[in-house]
Amino acid sequence: MACEVVELPNGSRAIVCGPRQPRQKCRCGKTATLLCDWKVPDAVTRSGTCDKPLCPACTHVPAHGKDLCPDHAAVWKARRG
Numbered sequence: 001m002a003c004e005v006v007e008l009p010n011g012s013r014a015i016v017c018g019p020r021q022p023r024q025k026c027r028c029g030k031t032a033t034l035l036c037d038w039k040v041p042d043a044v045t046r047s048g049t050c051d052k053p054l055c056p057a058c059t060h061v062p063a064h065g066k067d068l069c070p071d072h073a074a075v076w077k078a079r080r081g
Ligand SMILES: [Zn+2]
Pocket: 026, 027, 028, 029, 030, 054, 055, 056, 057, 058, 059
């Protein structure tokens, strides 16, 4: 089991442990620690959400505990007006 220290956007740190943590990269090239939570009607993912890998620098947080990829953050903002 591998553990690693993850830096959160608010400056605090969290230790993430997991034997099956996928090593995904954000589109900026950093290691992704977050996934887009945007609900996709015909999602191919099991979770039913976009699940695009995101690093803390690239995520958008519309609500506590939610993360959006830049594409879906734009959609969310457009809907909010
Ligand atoms: Zn990034």
